[in-house]
Amino acid sequence: MSAGGRLVSGRGLVRRFGERAALAGVDVDLAAGERLVVLGPNGAGKSTLLRMVATLLRPDAGTLEVCGHRVPDRAARARGRIGLLGHEPMVYRDLTALQNLEFFASLHGVAGDGDRPMTALDEVGLLARAHDPVRTFSRGMAQRLGLARVLLADPDLLLLDEPHAGLDAQGARLLDAALARGRAGRGVILVTHEVERGLALADRVMVLRAGRPALDEPVGDRDPAAFRARYDELVR
Amino acid sequence: MSPPAAPRRTRQFLALLRKDLRLELRTRDTIVSMLLFAAVLMMIFQFGIGSRTADLETPDGLPAQVDSITPFTGGILWATIALTAVLAVGRAWVPEREQRVLDAMLVAPVPRGVLLGAKAASLYAYLVAVEVVVLPLVFLFFVRGAGAGSLAAVALTCLVANLCIAILGSLISGLALFARARDVLLPVLFLPSLLPVVIAAGGATHAAVQGTIDLAEYRGYSLFLGAYALIFGLVAYATYDHVFDD
Amino acid sequence: MSSTTDRRPGGRLAAWVALTAALMVAALAGVFLVAPEDADQGIIQKIFYFHVAVAIASLVAFLVSCVYAILYLRSRDERHDDVSAVSIGIGLAFAVLVVITGSIWAKASWGTYWVWDDPRLVTFLVVLLLYAAYFVLRSSLEGERRMRFSAIYAIIAFASVPLSFYSVRVARSFVHPVVFTSSGANMPNSMLVWFVVSQIAFLALFVTILQFELVQRRAEKALRRAKLRLEGD
Numbered sequence: 001m002s003a004g005g006r007l008v009s010g011r012g013l014v015r016r017f018g019e020r021a022a023l024a025g026v027d028v029d030l031a032a033g034e035r036l037v038v039l040g041p042n043g044a045g046k047s048t049l050l051r052m053v054a055t056l057l058r059p060d061a062g063t064l065e066v067c068g069h070r071v072p073d074r075a076a077r078a079r080g081r082i083g084l085l086g087h088e089p090m091v092y093r094d095l096t097a098l099q100n101l102e103f104f105a106s107l108h109g110v111a112g113d114g115d116r117p118m119t120a121l122d123e124v125g126l127l128a129r130a131h132d133p134v135r136t137f138s139r140g141m142a143q144r145l146g147l148a149r150v151l152l153a154d155p156d157l158l159l160l161d162e163p164h165a166g167l168d169a170q171g172a173r174l175l176d177a178a179l180a181r182g183r184a185g186r187g188v189i190l191v192t193h194e195v196e197r198g199l200a201l202a203d204r205v206m207v208l209r210a211g212r213p214a215l216d217e218p219v220g221d222r223d224p225a226a227f228r229a230r231y232d233e234l235v236r
Numbered sequence: 237m238s239p240p241a242a243p244r245r246t247r248q249f250l251a252l253l254r255k256d257l258r259l260e261l262r263t264r265d266t267i268v269s270m271l272l273f274a275a276v277l278m279m280i281f282q283f284g285i286g287s288r289t290a291d292l293e294t295p296d297g298l299p300a301q302v303d304s305i306t307p308f309t310g311g312i313l314w315a316t317i318a319l320t321a322v323l324a325v326g327r328a329w330v331p332e333r334e335q336r337v338l339d340a341m342l343v344a345p346v347p348r349g350v351l352l353g354a355k356a357a358s359l360y361a362y363l364v365a366v367e368v369v370v371l372p373l374v375f376l377f378f379v380r381g382a383g384a385g386s387l388a389a390v391a392l393t394c395l396v397a398n399l400c401i402a403i404l405g406s407l408i409s410g411l412a413l414f415a416r417a418r419d420v421l422l423p424v425l426f427l428p429s430l431l432p433v434v435i436a437a438g439g440a441t442h443a444a445v446q447g448t449i450d451l452a453e454y455r456g457y458s459l460f461l462g463a464y465a466l467i468f469g470l471v472a473y474a475t476y477d478h479v480f481d482d
Numbered sequence: 483m484s485s486t487t488d489r490r491p492g493g494r495l496a497a498w499v500a501l502t503a504a505l506m507v508a509a510l511a512g513v514f515l516v517a518p519e520d521a522d523q524g525i526i527q528k529i530f531y532f533h534v535a536v537a538i539a540s541l542v543a544f545l546v547s548c549v550y551a552i553l554y555l556r557s558r559d560e561r562h563d564d565v566s567a568v569s570i571g572i573g574l575a576f577a578v579l580v581v582i583t584g585s586i587w588a589k590a591s592w593g594t595y596w597v598w599d600d601p602r603l604v605t606f607l608v609v610l611l612l613y614a615a616y617f618v619l620r621s622s623l624e625g626e627r628r629m630r631f632s633a634i635y636a637i638i639a640f641a642s643v644p645l646s647f648y649s650v651r652v653a654r655s656f657v658h659p660v661v662f663t664s665s666g667a668n669m670p671n672s673m674l675v676w677f678v679v680s681q682i683a684f685l686a687l688f689v690t691i692l693q694f695e696l697v698q699r700r701a702e703k704a705l706r707r708a709k710l711r712l713e714g715d
Contacts, residue, residue, distance in 0.1 A: 058482060079346075080345035084343045090336055090337050094331070104340070108345065109248075133262075407638065411619065415623050416622040428615055429612065429638055429639065436649050464645055468641065475637060478630055479634065482626070
């Protein structure tokens with residue numbers, strides 16, 4: 001069942017939209033405690049890969065296991081342990097911050113009623129605005145709420161798609177701190193355009209180009225500038 | 237860390253329903269439009285059809301001396317509700333779509349059946365809210381010579397027919413979710429499959445609003461509505477997983 | 483409808499076309515030249531043979547579409563979606579014929595081109611709406627979702643057909659409490675045999691058009707794929 005404690009294990013993943021192949025044979029691995037950053041130009045298939053790991057998309061070909069469960073057959077079992085944050089917060093603007101978190105807490109089966117959501121709001125600095133509708137929030141605040149939503153269920157697998165895009169300075173600090181701190185057994189896949197920041201936050205880096213992997217190696221003590229040059233070369 | 241216990245479906249279902257009702261109470265987009273639309277429809281039916289009672293003739297060609305359109309009540313009521321339901325079904329996933337919450341919901345460990353079931357429940361709630369207003373109006377405008385028993389019988393028909401409408405509506409709203417030209421597509425998809433409900437519920441209502449309730453007829457139509465709900469419940473059960481399974 | 487690459491689809495198709503043509507000619511000849519004329523309605527009654535045959539063929543087409551829709555949902559195989567969509571197209575065309583022949587038949591029997599009393603005729607009108615909506619749905623979606631949602635709707639529509647029929651019939655039975663016998667069941671053998679022939683002819687027509695369309699589609703897709711490959715990704 002579980003592929004040796006790996007959170008994500010994918011081989012030869014293919015996904016087509018019409019006649020175009022967004023992913024044309026990608027392998028992806030993530031161990032518990034590991035952080036992977038996925039880089040690449042627009043249209044490289046980064047978001048497609050992320051959505052596939054999030055069990056939102058079926059692979060057209062290839063095999064994929066997430067949190068030890070085969071996708072798409074047993075995708076439902078994997079979902080309880082995944083957290084997804086994009087560049088939009090994915091919350092209801094007409095509900096209050098607290099109502100949003102209570103809603104997602106119920107969906108995820110987070111134990112206890114008022115406590116966890118309030119604590120999560122406090123962690124992202126929104127406790128004072130708990131009873132205000134999200135409509136009244138700034139973009140940065142709403143994105144911070146999205147971060148709270150994701151961390152609320154304490155996921156084993158954190159999937160982030162350009163999360164910094166909507167975050168204000170405070171939010172970015174919170175996210176980076178959460179990523180740096182990590183949590184035992186949690187894995188992270190971060191899709192981003194920002195090469196340097198991605199490298200700083202990750203243990204391994206994968207570069208996608210036209211639906212295929214162009215690079216997949218540990219970050220190590222790499223010099224960011226040197227890597228940047230190599231990256232630019234790869235994606236030209 | 238050991239995997240968390242699977243969240244209880246009841247809790248998820250109630251959370252989804254509460255969310256929908258809360259959003260509706262906050263914005264009141266759907267219910268108000270539905271009520272106004274229903275009122276206008278009843279006017280249209282009255283002016284389009286009802287005012288012609290003077291023209292009705294007996295088979296011998298003599299004026300029929302009809303002073304009420306009670307026999308048409310069933311048809312008017314259910315045509316009104318069917319068309320009003322189109323509005324509700326069209327609004328079904330709007331917040332999720334416009335505010336892009338759908339992905340967050342689909343990544344959560346919610347069985348797709350619970351998602352669609354909760355959507356059907358909120359549709360049911362909107363229909364009841366509209367009928368609470370429309371039913372008395374229909375009795376006021378179109379029915380003559382019927383008592384409280386008739387009102388109760390028609391209310392019961394509403395409760396059963398709403399189930400049929402809600403199940404079909406929830407499924408169709410899922411289909412229209414990602415389509416182009418959603419607004420015009422929805423009635424075209426929804427109404428032909430709803431016709432049997434309009435016919436049967438209209439028939440049951442007709443049987444109920446005559447001076448004395450025709451029990452055999454009422455029961456026949458009601459059983460049909462039950463069968464419809466059962467059959468479409470099965471269709472929904474067989475297909476709901478695939479609506480969101482990209 | 484085998485899934486292996488058919489080296490000579492043309493050969494098998496030609497056989498079906500020949501068979502269908504033969505059956506159609508036999509049916510037409512039999513119905514108009516051999517079968518006895520109905521005492522009351524004369525030659526117009528002959529349209530009844532085709533009316534019922536096309537109706538049943540239409541329903542068979544919709545059944546096939548429902549079955550292949552279910553198969554598609556389980557397999558996500560594009561070919562199943564092709565069969566489902568083409569079947570509905572043929573079924574819809576047949577349904578139009580049913581309504582037209584039914585209308586002619588109604589004029590001959592009851593003096594007007596349309597009656598609301600016959601649950602079968604009314605059901606086919608509803609069928610036209612149901613399955614026309616299928617194509618509206620298809621045209622407003624793209625890619626894999628188009629196939630998946632078409633399949634779901636094909637199942638919904640097929641469930642609606644008997645429900646529509648019975649709702650009209652139940653309604654009618656309360657208005658005209660008369661037992662509605664399926665007319666045409668008590669036919670002398672001289673008529674029955676030609677009825678069966680025309681039924682088989684229309685079923686063969688369905689299969690022939692289905693195969694023809696599927697071969698066309700397969701060829702189009704192969705051509706498109708080859709073009710893309712030549713242009714390079």
